[in-house]
Amino acid sequence: MAPKTSADVCGMGHSMKRKEDPRFLQGQGRYVDDLQLPGMLYMDIVRSPLAHARITAINTEAALKVPGVLAVITGKTLEQFNLHWMPTLMSDTQMVLPTDKVMYQAQEVAAVIATSRYAAADGVEAVDVDYDPLPVVVNPFMALEEDAPVLRTDKKDRKDNRIFHWEVGDREGTATLLAQSDVVVKQRIYIPRIHVASIETCGCVADFDKVQGKLTVYMTTQAPHAVRTVVALVAGHVGLSEEKIRIISPDIGGGFGGKVPVYPGYVIAIAASVVTGKPIKWMEDRMENLQADSFARDYHISAELGARRDGTMTALRIKTVADHGYTDAACNPSKFPAGLFSICTGSYRMQKAFAEVDAAYTNKPPGGIAYRCSFRVTEAVHAIERMTDVLALELGMDPAELRLKNFIPAEKFPYKSILGWEYDSGDYASALQKAMELIDYKALRKEQAEKRARGELMGIGISSFTEVVGAGPSKDFDILGLKMFDSAEIRIHPTGKATARFGTKSQGQGHETTYAQIVAEELGIPAAHVQVEEGDTDTAPYGLGTYASRSTPTAGAAATMAARKIRDKAKKIAAHLLEVSEDDLEWEVGKFFVKGAPQKAKTIQEIAFAAYTNHPQGLEAGLEAVHYYDPPNLTFPFGSYICVVDIDRETGEVKIRRFVAVDDCGNVINPMVVEGQIHGGLTQGMAPALMEEIQYDASGNIRGGSFIDYLVPTAVETPRWETARTVTPSPHHPLGAKGVGESATVGAPPAIANAVVDALAHLGVRHIDIPITPEKVWNLLKEKEAGVVPEFRERRRRPRPVPVGSL
């Protein structure tokens, strides 16, 4: 669809070069660690080597003697201010610093304040902590057993490690329909723990001005306003008051959900700054980031999918055990402890469905929501897309054919899914057919048959996902009670330029450009003249931040509505200037003109000037608006991905030969930015599919706690992604746009997993858990050669013992 505005105005549909780039290209980005404030001190953290242990002593004498070390903060220090515990975003509690015991390896135990980075590091080495080990629970199934040791001994009435039981759907109806179905396939699917590993880690500079009683915190956060309110609530009793708290989220080097939680490091730095009256910088290093910060996934899924003999899906039943770590710090909307997992019926017409999730405490770092997952949508989609292929294999049906047969048809939208979502719009068949055409699916199947005859392993995997983003309507969505609207405040200046501020916070998504394009679209002010600002709670309107692909659906809509409010006022001013009634005016991008006399017109720039110099009597001067947008529904981006893999039969190595991604995010603001999001998302989808994983041994020691073993793909492992688009606008979004940031991380892993299984299916393989390492493939091939056909069997996920003491 061609853009409606000229290249000069650069509204929607233009691949506008990004306005934020000049500073990044010249090394003038302002990331948290770039800040140096006068008198600034440095903080570094002492961390527990043990996963579960009582702290018997913290010896700080040697540390305090290290030149440059000024103080060591412990749980006891914070206890005096009742700051040693704080709420999580899921209304659970988490330790800031422990006073009794540690509950995961790498947990914060004490903090050293020093005059330099190097002194702080020396101080950390010199702190001597005595521990009394306690029994470690790392297996969530074992954590949920009757006789498991209760981990949260801080909660007086806790008798077990079950955080919650959540369920959705019709348990009996689903059971009945499954029992009646011709075919039921059942599969255990484990989606392991992974980590966002944004190239910038987390950190802050906390700066408390004693004289003014004002706290400013520069923080790597995706949700500055929420943080401000949380700090005000948590630390109100020590004199911090919300109007005197300023959170500044400057340039952020990647978020992906990992910069949503309020980490203990932030709170300790704030406390240290309040006490010392000096700025305190805390910047974690990579190992701390991987080992202690919010992880993602760790879902043990057991899924059953029923169908008729002809391939019509009937019912879906899923039982999940969720490993949350030692506290529930998942950052979901509060009524959705398992996130938006109920999207698990996917792109298909399911008659009945039932899903339940039991979440367990374990001796691991907390988290669960991160890594571009849209609140557990990655898990849900992986499950349904894997099960669809398992079903296809069982029925002997082509997986594309099975999908086309079961897709919700385009004419059925808005579609109410059996688990309660109202999908706004979709055309799944077109997307899949486009992908099949682009990759020449028929030719690939032919090639595969030929290769199979020669003993070569080649696979084709499909994933046709439906995403659910844009949280969310106030009737259902809140985080800690804060409703999930978002906001835009637009002010037009006398010379016709604009400043637009938002409650979201880009960490690379290009808001400085895309939001400007929205304003340009609605008002005709060139995007180059629209200054977009985010992240400073002193100036930005209140918002819930950027994650879960929510910015375009919420703040983008808010910008549209605010711009339209401005246009309404502009019309009044234009009428006044042209001496006609408002009804005589028509709008064309950038100007109002008199119907039938187009030469009688006023540009938005002329109107803006008049707003300050010649505004109509009875109307206020100025030209601005703010809008808090409460979305009426979520949006449902979707797509079809097709992946072709070749497998080295001897080594088990999987190589992605081609990957075609057809995405539909409704109307597109900036095609170049959207494509970039897809490229990045596909790479972050491939990584967990083939190489990324965090594991714990039975003692709670982490594996994958540094980049040595946590494998982030380089340009060599990453294929050249091929992208294409269909456009099915959202009927309820004012721009028809849906959001796209996480689609590819959601859709890619099952496409890859399906491709590998497809390559091995003729040997009897029907499932493989990600990450699909060469060794896993090799093991499967060995099993097949030996004639062992592993039936589905209930298997406990016991961690594999690994030698301790490696990096």
Added chain:
Amino acid sequence: MIPARFDYEAPATLDEAIGLLQRHGDQAKVLSGGQSLLPLLKLRLSSVGMLVDLGHIPGLSYIEEEGGFLRIGGATRECELERSELIRTRYPLLTDTTLVIADPLVRNRATVGGNLAHADPANDHPATMLALGAEIVARGPKGKRTIPIDQFFRGPFETALEPDEILIEIRIPTPPARSGGSYLKLERKVGDYATVAVAAQVMLDAGGSIQAARIGLTSVAETPVRAEKAEAFLRGKRTAANILAEAGRLAAEAASPTADWKGSVEYKRDMVRVLTTRALAKAIERAGGK
């Protein structure tokens, strides 16, 4: 990621450097490329009292053929190996090896001498030097001495170098005509240490059969290992597929890898088998054989 305090000297001559090593004993460590040592110091997994930087000593970096040997200065950077036309055409096994060490940026600093002297069982050059039958030249307070490569690696991170000796040169006998070599490394991604790796160097006779073969294995034991049974088996054999397959099997038997996250013992052993067979095939092809 911040090292503990240490002292540092950048001597101008080899004698000064050796003097520093003598004076500071086990508190001293040599800094060559630093791409193995500095990461250890940053994580405080290793400590040092006096860091002796070879970086300002002239004459330690060269690649030249002389008197039937390829001579590589100990401080020669990996990137120089990578860019050397001489090495690419006449010692392709070395080119193969250098190209899979860490990543291109690390290779701009890392040195060949450092890779050997550090003697991490997962380092790549050791197995290759075994396959090439190299010699190590060391300089100490008593002068120069030559150490055959088969005696050089003593254990993990342990070599035959004395604490006051510096590795100054690697000498590789120039292979005769009809020779070829190949290094194959199984790694999970660029920059990873080897799951396993195999260096194979073969010499063919006039009839195209294998006159001699040397096979070095990386990451399969506490030191690099020569697959001697496989080497013996190959001597005099034709270069048929079943021969190479058997050599692979024998090489796998020479490996005693430990299980870790890169793979089980069985998987690693089998990968030695696969890589040996493939490396031999490539080496033979480069030697002009079939």
Added chain:
Amino acid sequence: MATHEITVTVNGTPHRAEVESRLLLVHFIRDELRLTGTHIGCDTTHCGACTVLLDGEPVKSCTLLAVQADGGSITTVEGLARDGTLHPIQEGFWQEHGLQCGYCTPGMMMTSHALLQRNPQPSEEEIRRAISGNLCRCTGYVNIVKAVQYAAEKMAQPVTTQGL
């Protein structure tokens, strides 16, 4: 000695400083010289966010001591543009959307710049191998490759203004 006086030329300007032996070059550049365009992204020499040119070669400045750079010449991202004119590499990254959060970008550009000095017409495979020591989480590398190709083409044209 535990501290040393070093002289390092950075982006053409000589700097003299007294530094601890253990001071990492990246900290010297960022904290002492206040050139914060060079970034830190890991602690195991993997990510390459800290890449600078040392005597023309791209190196990971987190795995070098400042003292090792004594007498040397360093170029950081701040030294790419000349008199406000972007270097073709910077232009390429802008045109081709080769950056999103911008954090890996300085390192990527220094490596790419060095590649093009040595290999003015690299293939896609050569570009990907050259940047395999620089990690990116945002872009998926596709547009980074395009950015380098753009710069290569621009630099191949006869120019009146000087590049680096």
